Amino acid sequence: MAIITNPSIPIQVHYDYNTKNESFMKMHYFLKAKGIKNNAFFLLLYDGGLMGVNPYDPNLSREMKIRILRECIVNFWYYIREVARIPVEGAQSKRYELHRANLALNYMFVYNINSINIWPRQFGKSVSTIQYYLWCFNFGTQNSRIIFSNKKHDDSKSNLRLLKNFRSALPEYLRMDQVIGPDGKQIRVPNSSETLQNPINHNMISTLPGARTEALAEGAGRGATVPLLYFDEFAFLPYNDVVYAAAAPAFSTASQNAKKNGAPHNITITTTPGDLTTKEGQFAYNMVSIATQWNEAYYDYSYDKLVALMESNKQSSFMHIRYTYQMLGKGAKYFDDMVRMFGTDYAKLRREILIEWSKISDNSPFNREDLEVISSMVKQEPRYTLFFGKAGQFQMKFWDTVPIGSTYPLLIGVDVSSGVHRDASAITVVDSETTKVIATFRNNFITMPELADLIYQFVTNYAKNAIICVENNGATKVSPSRVICYGFSVNCYDSLVKSQTYYNVA
Numbered sequence: 001m002a003i004i005t006n007p008s009i010p011i012q013v014h015y016d017y018n019t020k021n022e023s024f025m026k027m028h029y030f031l032k033a034k035g036i037k038n039n040a041f042f043l044l045l046y047d048g049g050l051m052g053v054n055p056y057d058p059n060l061s062r063e064m065k066i067r068i069l070r071e072c073i074v075n076f077w078y079y080i081r082e083v084a085r086i087p088v089e090g091a092q093s094k095r096y097e098l099h100r101a102n103l104a105l106n107y108m109f110v111y112n113i114n115s116i117n118i119w120p121r122q123f124g125k126s127v128s129t130i131q132y133y134l135w136c137f138n139f140g141t142q143n144s145r146i147i148f149s150n151k152k153h154d155d156s157k158s159n160l161r162l163l164k165n166f167r168s169a170l171p172e173y174l175r176m177d178q179v180i181g182p183d184g185k186q187i188r189v190p191n192s193s194e195t196l197q198n199p200i201n202h203n204m205i206s207t208l209p210g211a212r213t214e215a216l217a218e219g220a221g222r223g224a225t226v227p228l229l230y231f232d233e234f235a236f237l238p239y240n241d242v243v244y245a246a247a248a249p250a251f252s253t254a255s256q257n258a259k260k261n262g263a264p265h266n267i268t269i270t271t272t273p274g275d276l277t278t279k280e281g282q283f284a285y286n287m288v289s290i291a292t293q294w295n296e297a298y299y300d301y302s303y304d305k306l307v308a309l310m311e312s313n314k315q316s317s318f319m320h321i322r323y324t325y326q327m328l329g330k331g332a333k334y335f336d337d338m339v340r341m342f343g344t345d346y347a348k349l350r351r352e353i354l355i356e357w358s359k360i361s362d363n364s365p366f367n368r369e370d371l372e373v374i375s376s377m378v379k380q381e382p383r384y385t386l387f388f389g390k391a392g393q394f395q396m397k398f399w400d401t402v403p404i405g406s407t408y409p410l411l412i413g414v415d416v417s418s419g420v421h422r423d424a425s426a427i428t429v430v431d432s433e434t435t436k437v438i439a440t441f442r443n444n445f446i447t448m449p450e451l452a453d454l455i456y457q458f459v460t461n462y463a464k465n466a467i468i469c470v471e472n473n474g475a476t477k478v479s480p481s482r483v484i485c486y487g488f489s490v491n492c493y494d495s496l497v498k499s500q501t502y503y504n505v506a
Contacts, residue, residue, distance in 0.1 A: 011046070012048075014046070014048040014051070016043050016044075016047065020095075021082065021095050023098040024081050024203075027098050028040050030428055037300050040298050042106075043081070044077045046071060046078075048468070051420070053068070057081050068174070069139075073140070076109070076135055077110075079096075079135050080098075081096070084096040084134075085166070086131075098401070100328060100442065101323040102123075102128035103133075106128070107269075111306060112255075112266050115308075115320075115321055116291055117271075118273060118288070118320075118321070119322070120325040120352065123323075125232075126159060126270060126402040127162070129230060129270055130159055134166050137198055137205060138176045138197075138201075141263040144263060145204045145205075146205050146206070146226060146229075147205075147226040148208065148232070149207075149230065149231045150231075150232045151236040151238070151381045153207060156207035156208060156209075161193070163196070164196065176198055176200050176201070177199070182233040187199050189247070194207045195207070201425070207467060216505070217242040217246070218242050218246045218477070219246075227251070227254040228266065229267045230268050231244075234270050235272065235273060235284035235489075236274055237280055240280045241279070244283075263384075267318075269287075269318070272351050272352050274358075276357055281357070284402045288331070290445050291319060291320035291392060292313045293395060295395060296470075305392075308391040309392060311391070313445055327380050368505070382397035382398050385397050385398065386398070386439075388454045388458070389454070392445055396440070396454075397440055402463070403431055409465040410430065411429070411430040411466070411467055412427060412455070412458075414427050414451075414470040415471050424444045425441075425442070427441035428440075498503060
């Protein structure tokens with residue numbers, strides 16, 4: 001967010017702990033309880049005089065309206081917290097509701113980080129994203145173009161229609177939908193089902209037509225020379241690999257110009273998990289697999305550290321944000337309601353509610369009771385996470401406590417992968433006494449030296465009596481740049497690493 005100010009004068013900021021938007025305060029308490037220090041950034045307020053002021057008060061003075069407009073321009077968090085409204089059928093519009101998933105999404109927006117977002121149905125993926133683009137369209141930038149893409153052109157136009165509804169719900173002085181020319185008449189700008197232009201700041205939103213052929217897909221992608229790209233239901237977009245490959249270079253040029261001018265620039269993908277029997281589903285899954293995995297510990301990262309984290313991933317510029325319905329506060333009733341909604345469409349239930357990537361498109365070996373039992377047994381969140389790698393880009397998730405003082409060693413199984421397609425390197429840590437899974441690690445873009453270093457750091461610092469078993473496959477061939485060992489204790493591993501001796505014990 002660009003803020004115009006005198007750099008010699010410190011910026012005074014406030015945090016509105018008395019906001020009437022209860023979801024923001026609940027999120028503040030939640031992050032604080034998790035031990036996250038940076039737990040109030042979304043309560044930011046630059047103009048302290050706006051605390052307690054209702055932007056929808058019909059008796060606001062002209063001066064107060066200008067102050068609210070100025071705060072909207074420089075403070076995205078203020079816009080979604082106090083100003084944004086969601087029209088509701090048969091009732092008054094409601095406030096924007098913050099939860100863990102859209103907070104992470106919005107955090108990526110503010111830092112201009114590309115993101116892939118996969119959440120269950122009815123948690124507002126499109127609503128949250130479109131509210132951000134409305135902020136960009138009305139307040140956040142100028143002379144910029146935004147593109148909406150979806151699996152069908154009608155769906156892209158539906159998202160644009162939703163943005164127009166959000167804008168209509170704003171106070172009249174914040175809609176930015178008309179300007180009067182020198183002749184006293186309203187200046188007309190493009191406003192159709194496919195395009196929308198802001199008459200004041202000249203921002204433009206266009207919908208990308210669906211592609212029926214590969215050639216049309218490439219043409220559509222090449223036409224996307226814009227700093228803001230939104231792909232909705234990307235896993236179902238025909239020829240998504242062609243569209244993305246053509247759009248990425250064009251986006252790169254436009255985003256660099258936007259970055260120089262302090263303007264928003266990012267690619268955002270929201271999607272339901274696709275069908276891995278289709279080409280578009282496979283391409284979307286591969287993008288998800290190589291993306292950096294989101295963790296709420298990143299809220300405490302400095303901007304430079306967050307940039308270093310993203311740059312450490314040489315295969316992807318995307319952050320993968322995934323939340324299950326349990327992680328978003330829903331329980332058995334939500335699942336039962338969704339089962340009734342989908343009926344016997346188990347494939348759709350697995351994709352849209354359990355957010356699973358399916359290899360079948362029309363049936364499932366599991367009935368409703370099976371799915372419910374499986375869902376209840378799956379652990380949704382680890383107890384804690386250890387970060388490895390120079391930028392903390394590799395996450396080892398702990399699902400149980402490490403036994404202290406036990407004479408039984410931990411068993412560490414390592415499945416080494418070349419990182420090709422959907423194949424990932426994985427580690428499973430097991431308590432040899434109870435056979436409980438203590439920790440897991442899975443990553444598609446870790447290199448062999450990085451994997452060896454991760455194992456070395458973990459064992460020497462946290463599991464000195466561990467037994468390590470590494471799979472012998474084509475990815476673990478001995479070379480002068482690798483240390484590969486199978487079934488040895490930490491002491492053996494330690495001496496091998498330090499002496500730079502290379503063995504193939506298998």
